[in-house]
Amino acid sequence: MSIHEDAVSTHPTVAALIARSNRLGADPRTTNYAGGNTSAKGTATDPVTGGDVELVWVKGSGGDLGTLTGAGLAALRLDRMQSLVEVYPGVEREDEMVAAFDYCLHGRGGAAPSIDTAMHGLVDAPHVDHLHPDAGIAIACAADGEALTKEIFGDRVLWVPWRRPGFQLGLDIAAVARANPQATGVILGGHGITAWGADADECEAHSLEIIRTARAYLDSRGVAEPFGPVRPGFEALPETARRAKAAALAPVIRGLASTDRPQVGHLTDSDAVLDFLTREKLAPLAELGTSCPDHFLRTKVKPLVVDLPASATVDETVARLKELHASYREDYRAYYERHAGPDSPAIRGADPAIVLVPGVGMFSFGADKQTARVAGEFYVNAINVMRGAEAVSTYAPIDESEKFRIEYWALEEAKLARKPAPKPLATRVALVTGAASGIGKAVAHRLAADGACVVVADLDPRKAADAAAELGGSDVATGVAADVSDADGVAAAFAQAALAFGGVDLVVNNAGLSISKPLLETTEADWDSQHDVMAKGSFLVSREAARLMIDQAMGGDIVYISSKNSVFAGPDNVAYGATKADQAHQVRLLAAELGGYGIRVNGINPDGVVRGSGIFAGGWGAQRAAVYGVEESELGEFYAQRTILKREVLPEHVAAAVFALTGGDLTRTTGLHVPVDSGVAAAFLR
Structure with missing residues (x-):
């Protein structure tokens, strides 16, 4: 010691x-x-x-x-x-x-x-x-x-x-x-x-x-209404409508706030914020900016304020946001140029850290979820300060030149330089389906460990919440219910992701199930249930992901957890093999279609993932063991021995492949299927 x-x-x-x-x-x-x-x-x-x-x-x-x-x-x-x-x-x-x-x-x-x-x-x-x-x-x-x-x-x-x-x-x-x-x-x-x-x-x-x-x-x-009277039409929307509009706007705002560097988002729609956004003095007070050095170091010199009433449509608000964002960037660069000297640090980015949308709430941004959340907390502090000062006097923050001296202080620059290097997936928001168990859970753990914020999506909301809790607090992960075969449920899951972290950058289509039967014993219900979850479910998830990512304009990754069976004709699994082949071709089709938006689509073909697998634990393992005439407890070793490498595949090996595709080294790769099967020659891609 x-x-x-x-x-x-x-x-x-x-x-x-x-x-x-x-x-x-x-x-x-x-x-x-x-x-x-x-x-x-x-x-x-x-x-x-x-x-x-x-x-x-x-x-x-x-x-x-x-x-x-x-x-x-x-x-x-x-x-x-x-x-x-x-x-x-x-x-x-x-x-x-x-x-x-x-x-x-x-x-x-x-x-x-x-x-x-x-x-x-x-x-x-x-x-x-x-x-x-x-x-x-x-x-x-x-x-x-x-x-x-x-x-x-x-x-x-x-x-x-x-x-x-x-x-x-x-x-x-x-x-x-x-x-x-x-x-x-x-x-x-x-x-x-x-x-x-x-x-x-x-x-x-x-x-x-x-x-x-x-x-x-x-x-x-203090006076009763220090921020002035309520402006008609700027009142807060009812909660359901407010959250729906916030979810629609969040990816767009996040994309704008990430023009210079990627950011994670946070929404605050507390009573203090919503009241401030309704008031007559919103614009002039916001223009004055915060004062306490701790405040504006995290919130920037001033916020971006949307000057539309709450009744404005999403499309109208988006159009105005893009105009205001361009003006904000010009204004911030002018602020920098007014005060920068020969020894000043370089401009750190001209995007806002705080965006105020009347009727909806406050969006705050940072290099990770905690930083984004804390920036919002600091602006709430600033609102409280403005309210108190206006209640008994006039709010009079320090001069702009003094704010610049602190924001671009050499000592502050040195403090930033001491921060550890970010992890490979820092600032990225991942949504993983079927993530409460098996491969999906391993993927969620790997992505979180490498710096991503993770949305754990699963059919069982309790299991999703428990799995998210294992990853850390709400600054790291959140659990959401998601029936991937239901379009409304999928849309709701992405809306929750947008509200939690500002958007989504990385989607893993992992949800799946399997029934092992010969053709003549396979029922329509067997066929439909597997196609609903994997073929249709992947389609619905990818469609919603594409909508959000296109609005966000930050590119993105979609990864399909397909299977060796997408290219290998295994016995007694016609429904499973067919739906996996469907997924595999979705990868090719979407890679070609979405590449223009900077969205990469790739697949992973695992095989023999027995230990820790939700599918195998749900009956598939017993069925496959019966097909191959081995004990269920020996199935993993059986699969390993029929491979070239003679090594068992575990969920974390699949998770490692997801990271390899999305961690930053394969930025020019799309439309690829990566085998994670210890080598099955019959499933080699040609």
């Missing part, structure tokens, strides 16, 4: 800090995800000298208070950190001080010190909280925030004018605290709050007192 880890696991001051941080981070009204930071000062043992050393433990860069552990703290020598004041070169070079924090670190391990480390080390108090509560930011972003702070708090909480986070802000806060011994905290103009205390409990109490007092003031003194 490292020095850092040992200290964290045993030190009572650190334990109290983590407990306080987790409580504060658990309430989104107190601070937002990965926003704010907390600290504690205390004495520890220097492992080199054996003597005492004064440390400050601070939540590190990029961590989240609600889930903070000891590994997320940076531990610094307090004397060295405070000595940096003597070498501080001034505000024009304050960014250099972040690198200097590394020379103050104590021991090994822990998180990288954040830009806010200075305020925690320089404020002369044992415990410090820096938070981004909606109520506090509402005061901080009010046009007369300084006067409001004095009116609300007297001399217990002071005002610190806007300054970009950094060493100088830490000096500013420390000076206010030193000059006002009665003070328990400050409101940071355009930013948030900072509070302090003699111990963990007192510090937390002071933070919560500031937040509750600000909230009570806004509630008691």
Whole structure:
């Protein structure tokens, strides 16, 4: 165990800090995800000298208070950190001080010190909280925030004018605290709050007192309709109609928001969002953008707002979205060019992160589902801030030039560069049919492991939900009911995928069943049931996938799990073999038809997948074992021994083939069938 880890696991001051941080981070009204930071000062043992050393433990860069552990703290020598004041070169070079924090670190391990480390080390108090509560930011972003702070708090909480986070802000806060011994905290103009205390409990109490007092003031003194009256025709649609329109729009909006780089989507249609979208002040307030640095770093400088009433049709809304998106991109590039200097990082993309559609809700986007969801949460925070500021004053965010300085800050660029490389299927949304068991489940697991968001579609909704839960939370997977033989059911499954992740990029036609009978014993019902699920079902799923992918305009992959039997005339399975041949030819036909949209269609021909197979467990295994005259328990080995490689095929081998076709190395391959059968010469493709 490292020095850092040992200290964290045993030190009572650190334990109290983590407990306080987790409580504060658990309430989104107190601070937002990965926003704010907390600290504690205390004495520890220097492992080199054996003597005492004064440390400050601070939540590190990029961590989240609600889930903070000891590994997320940076531990610094307090004397060295405070000595940096003597070498501080001034505000024009304050960014250099972040690198200097590394020379103050104590021991090994822990998180990288954040830009806010200075305020925690320089404020002369044992415990410090820096938070981004909606109520506090509402005061901080009010046009007369300084006067409001004095009116609300007297001399217990002071005002610190806007300054970009950094060493100088830490000096500013420390000076206010030193000059006002009665003070328990400050409101940071355009930013948030900072509070302090003699111990963990007192510090937390002071933070919560500031937040509750600000909230009570806004509630008691605020006007009834801070966003103005409702605009006729912009009211929220009824839930069923709202969700249907959202599902139709989501792939189009996702495609537009992915013009520069692929994004995953998230829909928020909470009451707070829907109310904001109905109001007269929507457009002017949205144009002002967010203010708190944590907000606009995730939501971009401002959202794209659709200026049509809720009654607009999907086609009308799509047409207007395309016009507005083109204007947004031009406007964002102009914003970049107005403020970029010779040393500014390159533009990171001109697409919106937030799209507001009256009557429907808010679409937010990010490099993964969590990032997209959190971006939406931050814009809800921003709505709350605007509401509070407008209720008692006028919303007045920081200047655009200051927003640019933070969005394109060299330190922010360095933080982005430290992020791990994305997994091969990151940003891709996969829908797998028959995914609650067998091959489909193995495919779902493989795609999720390689970074995809996965829609687990299955006839049994409970099994689908359970299988999705195995993959992780709702940021990774969702389960949906899907009878692939029913067109309405298939359409509903894709609509749920669009609502969950913004669209679909990768579809695996895996749902299947089989009945092994000689021709004369095969009934019409046997024939129809197999063709309904596999031939018709694959057709319906692929048709719906194509509709969505064409609207999305991001290309895509459709993969058919066919069979060796699509080309091999096996005994006593005329219905199964025929429907698998149907699927195999669908691959060829659709590859030719959909290639112009960038949609690739490929197939996989497995054979002998006995262990873990839903089809074999459902009676097919017993039937095939009887045909071949072996025990059912020996069927897998029987199949293996008749192959060239003499090796059994498992569901994960089929899943690996799906990844091979879709993971990025075969970008010029379509219309291909990949055998996964350990080598069956009679089924070689010619």
